[in-house]
Amino acid sequence: xxxxxxxxxxxxxxxxxxxxxxxxxxxxxxxxxxxxxxxxxxxxxxxxxxxxxxxxxxxxxxxxxxxxxxxxxxxxxxxxxxxxxxxxxxxxxxxxxxxxxxxxxxxxxxxxxxxxxxxxxxxxxxxxxxxxxxxxxxxxxxxxxxxxxxxxxxxxxxxxxxxxxxxxxxxxxxxxxxxxxxxxxxxxxxxxxxxxxxxxxxxxxxxxxxxxxxxxxxxxxxxxxxxxxxxxxxxxxxxxxxxxxxxxxxxxxxxxxxxxxxxxxxxxxxxxxxxxxxxxxxxxxxxxxxxxxxxxxxxxxxxxxxxxxxxxxxxxxxxxxxxxxxxxxxxxxxxxxxxxxxxxxxxxxxxxxxxxxxxxxxxxxxxxxxxxxxxxxxxxx
Ligand SMILES: [Mg+2]
Numbered sequence: 001x002x003x004x005x006x007x008x009x010x011x012x013x014x015x016x017x018x019x020x021x022x023x024x025x026x027x028x029x030x031x032x033x034x035x036x037x038x039x040x041x042x043x044x045x046x047x048x049x050x051x052x053x054x055x056x057x058x059x060x061x062x063x064x065x066x067x068x069x070x071x072x073x074x075x076x077x078x079x080x081x082x083x084x085x086x087x088x089x090x091x092x093x094x095x096x097x098x099x100x101x102x103x104x105x106x107x108x109x110x111x112x113x114x115x116x117x118x119x120x121x122x123x124x125x126x127x128x129x130x131x132x133x134x135x136x137x138x139x140x141x142x143x144x145x146x147x148x149x150x151x152x153x154x155x156x157x158x159x160x161x162x163x164x165x166x167x168x169x170x171x172x173x174x175x176x177x178x179x180x181x182x183x184x185x186x187x188x189x190x191x192x193x194x195x196x197x198x199x200x201x202x203x204x205x206x207x208x209x210x211x212x213x214x215x216x217x218x219x220x221x222x223x224x225x226x227x228x229x230x231x232x233x234x235x236x237x238x239x240x241x242x243x244x245x246x247x248x249x250x251x252x253x254x255x256x257x258x259x260x261x262x263x264x265x266x267x268x269x270x271x272x273x274x275x276x277x278x279x280x281x282x283x284x285x286x287x288x289x290x291x292x293x294x295x296x297x298x299x300x301x302x303x304x305x306x307x308x309x310x311x312x313x314x315x316x317x318x319x320x321x322x323x324x325x326x327x328x329x330x331x332x333x334x335x336x337x338x339x340x341x342x343x344x345x346x347x348x349x350x351x352x353x354x355x356x357x358x359x360x361x362x363x364x365x366x367x368x369x370x371x372x373x374x375x376x377x378x379x380x381x
Contacts, residue, residue, distance in 0.1 A: 001026070001097070003057050006049035006086075008032075008042045009356065010363030013321075015292035016042055017356070020049075020089040022057055028092030029351055031263050031294035032085020034077055036367035044082035052086075057093045060269060068242075068266070080241040080264055087267030088298045088347065095346030102347060103304040106272055113338040114303045117145035117184065117209075117286070117311040120173075128169050132176035135183075142336030145182040145209060145311045148173060150199075153371045153379030156192045163195075167202045174206045182209035182311075184235070189216040190380045193225055200230035210235040210257045210286075216380065223254040235259055238288035242266050243273045250281045257310060261288040262298045275306040286310040293324030296332060297347040304341050312339070324349060327356055 005021040016033035032045050048067045055063055067083045068074055095102045103109055118141075120134040135146055151166055173183060185208050191199060196214040203211070210233040214226045217239050227234045237259035240246055243266065249255050258278050260271045275285045285308055287299040296314065303312050314334070315322055324331040328349040332339060342348035371379040 001056055001058065003053050003055055006046060006053075008045055009360050010038055010042070011292065011327075011356070011359045012361050013317075014038065014365035015295075016045075016085070016363065017292070017294060017351075018045055018085045018089055019351075020057065020086065020093065022093060026093055026096050028057070028089035028094075028096070028346065029294050029349075030085035030088030030090075030092065030267075031292055031298070032082045032088075033263055033291060033295075034081045035290070036365065037078065037081075038363040038365065040078055041081045041085075042363065044078050045085060048079070048082050048086060057090050058097065060087060060090045060094060063087075063090060064267070064269065075241055075244075077239075077241060077264060080266055084261075084263045084265065084267040084270070087269065088262065088294065091268050091298075091301070092346040099345050101304075101342050101345060102268065102298075102301040103342070106268075106301070106305045109304045109341055110307045111304065111309070111341075113340055114300055114309075115145065115311045116143065116314045116334055116337055116339060117147055117182070118143045118337075119313075119315050120146050120148050128172050131169070132172055135173055135177050135181075139177050139181055142334075142338075144180065144337055145184070146177070147184040147186055147209075147212070147313070150185060150187045150190055152190060152381075153373055154191055154195060155373060157194055163198060163202055166199065167206075170203055170206055170208070179207075184209040184212060186212040187214045188381075189213040189239075191215060193222040196226040197229035200226065200232050204231055208232050212236065212257075212259065213238070220248050220252050220254050223249075224252050227254055227256075233257055235286065237261070237274075238264070240265065243270055243277065246274045246277060250277055250283060253281065256283050257286050258283055259286050259288040259313070261291075261295075262302065263289075263291055263295045268298055268302060271302050272306065275302070275308055279306075279308045282308075284308045284310040287312055289313045290315050291322075293322055293327055293332060293349065294347065296322060297324075297342070297349050300332070300339060300342050301347060321359075327351060327359065
């Protein structure tokens with residue numbers, strides 16, 4: 001079997017799908033994308049794809065090595081995201097050829113269903129009441145794990161009022177959903193190493209499930225400082241690429257929850273390797289995924305077969321497009337906050353290519369405008 005063709009589709013609202021075709025007619029799908037950088041990753045997919053056209057798609061590790069190590073300059077968000085999507089498509093092909101879901105090829109299943117966690121950011125700049133209502137709505141739908149973001153922007157050193165404002169908001173959220181529901185907080189790297197321990201100290205009493213990216217991930221030692229200052233579990237990983245980057249996080253014990261993104265970190269096998277490393281440190285995996293249904297399908301394969309899994313992120317769009325509704329012949333179904341183990345071969349879905357064309361756009365979506373401090377200087381987004 002040989003790889004013959006790479007086709008990419010920019011898909012609304014901000015995704016990039018990849019179809020890899022073989023000479024035997026079997027096709028695989030992947031989602032190689034960085035939000036707001038879609039067309040750059042698309043170009044990288046075609047450049048890297050040329051390196052493996054004519055090769056046997058079954059040799060996934062070997063082809064990954066060719067794309068990653070074979071061109072001297074390695075890593076980074078763009079190259080790793082392109083490789084990740086290609087790698088997903090190769091697994092999809094392999095599973096379809098062998099007639100089994102991908103998790104069967106990675107040691108079999110470790111659980112009977114997959115716990116999902118839902119975002120509760122209903123609208124931009126929501127009020128406390130609106131956030132609480134959104135949380136209660138998700139709990140009513142069966143979710144027992146939620147995530148809420150840190151407000152914007154926070155100065156390098158900010159006021160007691162700013163700290164109290166956020167902590168009171170979280171306290172209201174805890175009150176609204178009770179003690180049986182996990183609530184994670186995403187600091188989004190917006191908080192400085194000076195302020196993060198202060199926020200964490202005040203939030204501890206409300207038992208957050210974890211604090212995600214309490215500080216930016218470029219300096220792992222700064223994150224270690226925050227981690228050592230608090231009893232709240234610290235999570236990170238969406239902006240780390242390849243298992244090598246996660247090695248440092250684990251070795252320094254900077255986080256206890258790792259969030260590799262299967263569309264950025266190198267793909268399915270890279271995530272499996274990260275999970276295996278994490279298990280040695282008793283750390284768990286909560287795969288990052290704000291992306292589309294192919295990325296989510298890849299996550300579900302990993303969620304099934306790793307022992308140290310916490311919960312799967314899912315943005316849950318109003319129209320369920322992120323679950324494949326209108327794109328997959330059979331969309332992903334969330335029941336009472338859980339997804340059943342995928343049973344179909346490969347990544348477990350069939351794309352309706354006629355319908356898919358309706359969602360194709362030019363890939364021009366960019367991240368929202370940067371955030372600024374009161375004095376006009378840039379704040380971290
Ligand atoms: Mg995040």
